[in-house]
Amino acid sequence: MPALRRLADSGSSHSMANRFRDRRFRLFQRLISALPRPVRIIDVGGTSRFWELRGCAGNTDYQVTTLNLEAEKQRAGNIMPVIGDATHLSAFGDHSFDVAFSNSVIEHLATPSKQASMAEEIQRVAVAHWVQTPNYWFPIEPHFHVPGWQWMPQSLRVAVLRRFRCGWRGPCPDAIVAQRMVAEIRLLTYRELRRLFPNSTILPERFLGVTKSWIVVGGFVQLQTSLSGQSPAS
Numbered sequence: 171m172p173a174l175r176r177l178a179d180s181g182s183s184h185s186m187a188n189r190f191r192d193r194r195f196r197l198f199q200r201l202i203s204a205l206p207r208p209v210r211i212i213d214v215g216g217t218s219r220f221w222e223l224r225g226c227a228g229n230t231d232y233q234v235t236t237l238n239l240e241a242e243k244q245r246a247g248n249i250m251p252v253i254g255d256a257t258h259l260s261a262f263g264d265h266s267f268d269v270a271f272s273n274s275v276i277e278h279l280a281t282p283s284k285q286a287s288m289a290e291e292i293q294r295v296a297v298a299h300w301v302q303t304p305n306y307w308f309p310i311e312p313h314f315h316v317p318g319w320q321w322m323p324q325s326l327r328v329a330v331l332r333r334f335r336c337g338w339r340g341p342c343p344d345a346i347v348a349q350r351m352v353a354e355i356r357l358l359t360y361r362e363l364r365r366l367f368p369n370s371t372i373l374p375e376r377f378l379g380v381t382k383s384w385i386v387v388g389g390f391v392q393l394q395t396s397l398s399g400q401s402p403a404s
Contacts, residue, residue, distance in 0.1 A: 188223065191273065194375060194385060195224050198271070198300055201390050205268060208233040208248070212267045214256045214292060215275030218245045235267070257287035262295045269390075270296035274312075274383075276303050277357050285358070289366035298389030299370070305381045306357040312383075313337050313355050320357050327352045360384065 202209050208231055213220070216236045218227065226232045227246035234249045236242065237259070242251040254261060256275060270292040279285045292299050304312045311319035315337035319327060331340040331348045342348040363372055363384055370388030374381040 190375065190377075190382075191220070192224070194302060197385070201298075201300070201387065202269065207231045210266075210268045211235070212237060212259075212262070212270050212296060214259075214270060214272040214288070215278070216271065216273060218242055218249050218251060220273065221249055222246070257284050257291065259291040259295050264294055265297050267296040268298060270299040270301075272299075272301045274302060274304065276301060277355055280354050280356055282356075282362075285356070285362075286366060293367070293388070296389070299367075299386070301367070301386040302375070302383055303363070303386075304357055304383045305374075306359045306362075308377075308380060308382050311337075311355075311357070314339060320355075324349075324352055358384070 211232060211234045213234055213236045215238060216234075217238070218236060221227055221232070221234055221236075222245070226234065227249060230248055232248055236249060236251045237254040237256065238251070239253065239255065241253045244251055252261075256272075257279065272288075272292060276285050276288050279288055289301075292301060306320060309317050311317075314327075314331075316330070319336070322330075328345065328348045330336060331342055331352060332345060334341050339351050340348070342351060358366075360372060363386055367386045367388060370386045373385040373387060375383045375385055
């Protein structure tokens with residue numbers, strides 16, 4: 171579906187996906203507005219392009235570390251790409267960052283145990299966290315762009331992907347590769363996110379009245395309190 175791909179292209183500044191990202195980033199900016207600068211952020215699974223599109227490249231209010239399995243070239247002085255595994259952030263100590271940020275990444279980790287490891291590490295390495303992920307119950311799957319894709323039997327999804335292009339993937343005639351592509355994505359429900367982030371606030375992001383994705387927010391009150399030197403009761 172070429173039209174859906176254009177709407178979902180987060181690399182395009184004019185796409186619907188990018189407009190959603192801009193809107194949720196404005197909420198993120200409000201949450202960090204009272205924090206001293208620079209705000210130290212680790213973007214787990216993020217890219218320099220994301221921060222460039224939001225006008226943060228070269229802005230010394232933000233000190234961003236982007237972490238991926240393969241590091242990008244550094245393109246801005248305040249955005250440092252590093253190599254790392256979202257499930258094992260051993261290079262960073264507890265609360266090394268003010269905020270851990272992650273946009274549409276945790277659903278790519280395929281298994282509940284890996285997703286739990288990422289959630290634990292995000293809550294360990296930063297005082298506050300912001301995690302966005304698609305809603306399992308939204309009818310259009312955001313990676314394959316097929317209605318009800320995530321509710322189909324896996325064998326059917328593999329068969330379809332071997333024959334047709336589905337969103338950003340396929341057609342992929344090789345059954346083993348197609349199986350891997352299908353298995354990579356595991357969307358989460360509200361209940362699963364609540365178990366992974368028990369002390370966080372989970373905000374719905376809606377499209378046409380239906381919850382399209384979830385934004386998990388936690389630790390910002392503690393972060394503001396610790397940086398200001400005030401007690402929670404003050």
